[in-house]
Amino acid sequence: MQFSLVSGEAAPVSGELLVIPLFEGELGDSAPAPLTAADSALDGKLRAAATQEGFKGKVDQSFLVHTLGKLGADRVLLLGLGNRARFQPEVLRLAAGRAAKTAQRLKATAIGFRVPATDDAALAVRAVVEGLELGVYRFDKYKSAAREDKGSPKLTRATLSLPEGTEKSRALDDALTLGLKLAEAVNWARDLVNEPPNVVTPTKLAQxxxxxxxxxxxxxxxGGRKEIERLNMGMFLGVTAGSVQExxxxxxxxxxxxxxxxxxxxxxxxxxxxxxxxxxxxxxxxxxxxxxxxxxxxxxxxxxxxxxxxxxxxxxxxxxxxxxxxxxxxxGTAYKPGDILTARSGKTVEITNTxxxxxxxxxxxxxxxxxxxxxxxxxxxxxxxxxxxxxxxxxxxxxxxxxxxxxxxxxxxxxxxxxxxxxxxxxxxxxALRSEVADMKNSxxxxxxxxxxxxxxxxxxxxxxxxxxxxxxxxxxxxxxxxxxxxxxxxxxxxxxxxxxxxxxxxxxQPEPTKAEAPAKAPKAAKAPKAAKGKPARA
Missing domain, CATH: 3.40.630.10 (Zn peptidases)
Incomplete structure (x- = not known):
């Protein structure tokens, strides 16, 4: 997803869905500027409808309303953040995730998100970015319906409007970048975990x-089996012994x-x-x-x-x-209850449960x-x-x-x-781990x-x-x-x-150590194994 930051109360926030997170009590007279502006454009009906539907800004609460062409966005989504005094960025991250899921259900391609005023604008920006990017994640590559629906609209763009009085800065850009890269990496990890075991084999995980x-x-x-043997990793070798996968x-x-x-x-x-x-x-x-x-x-x-x-x-x-x-x-080659394996450390382990x-x-x-x-x-x-x-x-x-x-x-x-x-x-x-025949039991x-x-x-x-x-x-x-x-x-x-x-x-x-305080030369690290095919694979 592409993200951009805008600052200033009147800054345009483009997108089919406008998201306004609110703390408890902010639906009333203490409403923040983004809510006041949206409510005014909707002739005062936004807050009235939200109140009528029981929205109070509590954690996990949401309220969605169509703007009928009176705002730049087709719909407004209010998200509850709970008590301001107990606010943690994770609350905002989870709320942003709900917004992303709502946008996907509406087949919106762009979202405008009003970042709430908190004690740390950088943490808030990062939480919103992570929540949105994590929230759009889907693992449906093996579903026929998902493949047929491949050309349908997807949420690809988010504009984040900073709180009143907060200007764009390098720190906020860095927070956005970190949040996006981290969320992308987490989604990549989720893919690895969700893939079936006939796809993610040890070889695939190494790739x-x-x-x-x-x-x-x-x-x-x-490294492969030879490197594991060379390192005397007897426990590792015992576990893998029953599988045809290397x-x-x-x-x-x-x-x-x-x-x-x-x-x-x-x-x-x-x-x-x-x-x-x-x-x-x-x-x-x-x-x-x-x-x-x-x-x-x-x-x-x-x-x-x-x-x-x-x-x-x-x-x-x-x-x-x-x-x-x-x-x-x-x-027939699997390790067995009763086997004794020798670890790389030299300790012996009696297997009581494979x-x-x-x-x-x-x-x-x-x-x-x-x-x-x-x-x-x-x-x-x-x-x-x-x-x-x-x-x-x-x-x-x-x-x-x-x-x-x-x-x-x-x-x-x-x-x-x-x-x-x-x-x-x-x-x-x-x-509980004491063994009668080895240094310890595994269970x-x-x-x-x-x-x-x-x-x-x-x-x-x-x-x-x-x-x-x-x-x-x-x-x-x-x-x-x-x-x-x-x-x-x-x-x-x-x-x-x-x-x-x-x-x-x-x-x-930490200050640089003086010559007298400088530590002795660090000891050499243990040599890592070579790759299974000659030279290590370096990237």
Whole structure:
């Protein structure tokens, strides 16, 4: 979608649909200028009709009216933002998503959006842009009706009118650009999650990683089974053993152009990438298997974030992404309950449930990531149904015992509009993973299942500050809500980008060290594997 900013109370806002967000109480005498102007053009009937229909500006409320040719727009849409004192940009983002969906139903090609006056105009602009771009998303490529309807009008243009007294500026242009690039990347991640598992195989996911690298100015190194064997990733090899699809080892790297910045400790992002999870020999029931194409949502979010990090954010420190992609399938070669696998770290793991496979691949990825001596490791994984039982379909479970690292991720999530809740990583649960024949089991008792999984991962991060995000619930929306459709959400990508933005600002604000304070030369990172066909694929 194309976006443009206009400023000034009388600035024209073109489009078949004019959108005016309102806080509670603004329908009365304290109506903002955009509403007053529209109401006047409609002979005072707009506010009267909205009041009669019970519109009060509450969250999730909407009111649509035809202008009968009395305004430049065919229709006016009022959106409720709720109590101004409790306003968060996510409320505006969700409202903008509803506006985009309304415009699509009306087959409008252009929309005019009056940005409400808030404490931070840049955040409001970004929220509107993200909400509109995320709201127009559809995944219907496999529907015959959608293919036949390909030539019908689509929402392609949005004009954002700034609040009274707010002029266009570089900061607002930057907010618009960031919001658009981020929303486009999230929609790209949603496509990956929504595609069927016969399309998004480990090989296809590796190709998507190469695409992300090309668009984000990153380097990409893709390895196959030989590289996984060379790195002694016994857990990864165990999980992929039952599938005819070849596994892929994916390593993306953003490196700052400044030589000094390039030597800083990197931030490591790890994404779970089980492109289909049947449960292996511990086979899932049919109803539990249908949505298991989404078991690679963590990797999709990481790849989407890397695109934006490399092309827009460009932080003054390296960022690495580590992804192990494979299927978990039953066959004569599949790993079995009772098997003992040896991780890259040297730890041995007794398999008690082949459906607890994601933590096995992640364990080897976390070890590999730690060898690059990062400042912190963040992993995203659709890991446990237990986390969904605890937190539902819209809240991410956050785990970690480094308070600074966890709090920085939670703060980034709040700013990005993605809700997360910290859960404990308590050693009280460690007995659940105790094995009689190996260093540990891969699955424990039913109780505290999300904590048990986090404790398993913790064994592979050493002393590196680490945050585990269990996105099992929010990775897939059960219904349409705001800018969300039923299906993949791309959750986590916005949080990762915001985290990197904040860390970049923090690094940029630090004074240059004097010669006496200068740190010793950074140690070399562990060597990444070569691509499966000779030289690494670089973009």
């Amino acid at each position: 998507a990683a190469q695409q992300a690298a090309k668009e984000g100015g990153l380097t990409a190194e893709i 596994p892929r080892l994916i390593h993306l790297v953003y490196t700052p152009k400044n030589a000094k910045d390039a030597k800083r400790a990197p931030l490591a992002l790890v994404g779970k990438a089980i492109t289909f999870d049947s449960g292996g020999l511990s086979l899932k029931p049919t109803e539990g298997m249908v949505e298991m194409k989404t078991d690679m949502a963590g990797s999709a979010a990481v790849l989407a974030a890397m695109k934006v990090i490399g092309s827009v954010v460009k932080p003054p420190f390296p960022v690495h992404a580590f992804i192990g992609a494979c299927e978990n399938m039953p066959s 459906d607890a496979e994601g933590r096995l691949v992640l364990g080897d990825m976390l070890t590999w990531a730690g060898e690059h001596e990062p400042s912190a490791i963040i992993d995203l994984a659709t890991l446990t149904g237990a986390c969904m039982v605890a937190l539902g379909s819209y809240i991410v479970g956050a785990f970690g015992d480094d308070d600074d690292a966890v709090n920085s991720v939670l703060a980034a999530a709040r700013a990005a509009g993605e809700e997360m809740w910290r859960l404990p990583v308590s050693d009280l649960q460690k007995d 424990g008792e039913r109780w505290g299942g999300a904590i048990n999984a986090a404790l398993f991962l913790k064994e592979f991060v050493g002393d590196t500050p680490w945050v585990h995000l269990d996105i099992a619930g929010p990775s897939n929306s059960p219904k349409e809500r705001g800018y969300l459709n039923k299906g993949g959400t791309g959750v986590g990508a916005r949080t990762l980008v915001e985290l990197v933005r904040r860390k970049a600002a923090e690094v940029a604000s």
